[in-house]
Amino acid sequence: MLAGSTVLFLTQKSSVLSLSHAYIFSDLSFFQSTLKTVYQFSPSQTQIMSTSSSLSSIWSVSYRKLKFFSRIRRFLQSKAVRKGSYRSSSTSDNSNKLRTKDNNDKDEEDHQLVMEKESELDGSVMLQKSVKRLHFGSWEEKEMAAIAIEKLAKEDVKARKLMAELGVIHMLVSMVATEVVGRHRAAIKALIQLANGNSTNKALMLEAGILSKLPKYINVVDEQTRQEFAELLLSLSSISNTDFCPNKPEILRFLIGILESPCSFETKELCLGVLYNLSAVLENAGALVSNGVVHTLLNLSSSFKELSEKALAALGHLVVTLMGKKAMEDSSMVPQSLIEILTWEDKPKCIELSAYILMILAHQSSTQRDKMSKAGIVPVLVEVSLMGSLLAQKRAMKLLQWFKDERQAKMGPHSGPQTGRVPLGSPLHPKEAQEGKKMMKNLVKQSLHKNMEMITRRANAGGVVDSSNLKSLVSKSLTF
Numbered sequence: 135m136l137a138g139s140t141v142l143f144l145t146q147k148s149s150v151l152s153l154s155h156a157y158i159f160s161d162l163s164f165f166q167s168t169l170k171t172v173y174q175f176s177p178s179q180t181q182i183m184s185t186s187s188s189l190s191s192i193w194s195v196s197y198r199k200l201k202f203f204s205r206i207r208r209f210l211q212s213k214a215v216r217k218g219s220y221r222s223s224s225t226s227d228n229s230n231k232l233r234t235k236d237n238n239d240k241d242e243e244d245h246q247l248v249m250e251k252e253s254e255l256d257g258s259v260m261l262q263k264s265v266k267r268l269h270f271g272s273w274e275e276k277e278m279a280a281i282a283i284e285k286l287a288k289e290d291v292k293a294r295k296l297m298a299e300l301g302v303i304h305m306l307v308s309m310v311a312t313e314v315v316g317r318h319r320a321a322i323k324a325l326i327q328l329a330n331g332n333s334t335n336k337a338l339m340l341e342a343g344i345l346s347k348l349p350k351y352i353n354v355v356d357e358q359t360r361q362e363f364a365e366l367l368l369s370l371s372s373i374s375n376t377d378f379c380p381n382k383p384e385i386l387r388f389l390i391g392i393l394e395s396p397c398s399f400e401t402k403e404l405c406l407g408v409l410y411n412l413s414a415v416l417e418n419a420g421a422l423v424s425n426g427v428v429h430t431l432l433n434l435s436s437s438f439k440e441l442s443e444k445a446l447a448a449l450g451h452l453v454v455t456l457m458g459k460k461a462m463e464d465s466s467m468v469p470q471s472l473i474e475i476l477t478w479e480d481k482p483k484c485i486e487l488s489a490y491i492l493m494i495l496a497h498q499s500s501t502q503r504d505k506m507s508k509a510g511i512v513p514v515l516v517e518v519s520l521m522g523s524l525l526a527q528k529r530a531m532k533l534l535q536w537f538k539d540e541r542q543a544k545m546g547p548h549s550g551p552q553t554g555r556v557p558l559g560s561p562l563h564p565k566e567a568q569e570g571k572k573m574m575k576n577l578v579k580q581s582l583h584k585n586m587e588m589i590t591r592r593a594n595a596g597g598v599v600d601s602s603n604l605k606s607l608v609s610k611s612l613t614f
């Protein structure tokens with residue numbers, strides 16, 4: 135009966151296996167527990183287990199059947215895997231590629247994070263060593279520490295604030311006063327990087343007395359060191375509401391000396407930037423004018439076209455002050471140099487700035503207008519009003535209107551033919567008066583024709599003048 139039960143059980147297992155192999159042989163322990171259950175509740179179990187030979191035979195048969203069904207299970211599983219692989223081969227390939235790519239990207243990110251952590255640790259260690267050497271080391275160690283601090287401040291923005299909190303700025307400012315070239319150059323370079331984009335550090339440098347340290351050796355330094363000084367001064371002068379005041383004549387003499395000496399263009403441009411920033415503050419006008427900055431800027435604006443725009447912009451800041459305007463009025467270079475700049479066709483911005491300065495000088499000053507008129511400003515203004523930029527045209531037309539009004543005011547009731555005041559019995563005939571008016575009109579046209587020829591020659595770069603275009607321009611121009 136036990137054998138029949140076993141056969142019936144295995145037959146049922148085989149039929150179910152054909153439907154779903156996953157449910158039948160999911161685990162070997164299930165089959166073993168099933169056999170144990172059958173043996174336990176079978177009525178003939180006690181008799182069969184009474185003899186050792188019967189028991190061993192039953193277990194051997196069960197083992198063979200269990201091994202057989204295990205093979206069937208593996209066969210069905212491998213077949214199902216092959217079918218699934220055929221259906222999802224492309225999907226699996228793509229997923230494998232994406233998985234591989236994701237793994238590679240993750241590995242790269244992990245490697246990058248590790249490298250960043252290591253660099254941060256190295257930077258922190260270097261910063262600690264540099265700060266310690268800067269405070270307590272020898273002069274040679276201080277110089278090496280300043281070089282390391284420059285490198286760290288250039289690479290890490292957050293480190294600049296941390297260095298200031300560690301008292302690095304005060305130590306570097308004290309190093310600037312040393313007479314050894316290598317030491318103060320290393321300190322200046324480090325201060326430049328610390329001041330880059332950090333207004334707090336700039337204010338700390340000014341509080342530490344950096345301006346009082348610079349002038350001690352300005353006249354004995356080389357060109358490269360001067361350029362670094364100028365770069366630091368430009369950075370310090372770029373912030374507002376600070377104590378950067380040009381009351382110390384040594385600093386202004388340093389800047390003016392570089393601008394008037396045969397230094398490099400880069401160094402002059404840096405110094406001119408410092409003067410521009412200083413001139414933007416009206417309270418600094420007195421110190422700048424008293425130290426001869428106006429003359430230097432006028433000379434620079436007419437001598438170097440590359441620096442003229444910045445120099446004229448600084449003069450535009452100073453001309454609105456009483457001291458600045460007075461200094462320009464008394465200069466022998468005004469208005470000739472400014473009128474010459476009005477003819478720079480390749481520098482439209484310089485023309486606009488020069489016209490602005492001339493407007494300020496000519497406003498409510500007949501003396502300056504007379505000087506400008508004698509210097510030949512009217513033909514140049516006519517040219518600017520026709521060919522300049524929109525802003526330059528407006529300013530030139532304004533100046534021309536002032537000159538026209540002043541000329542009419544000077545003519546008064548005693549200038550020109552006054553037919554309404556002709557006494558009785560005067561020999562003046564109406565025909566003669568008409569001829570006089572026609573003659574004056576022809577003179578004005580000839581003057582304009584001459585001026586327009588000069589303007590057209592400049593515009594055409596020496597080309598042939600078209601008479602028809604010239605006549606049309608004359609008809610539209612002002613009567614000067």
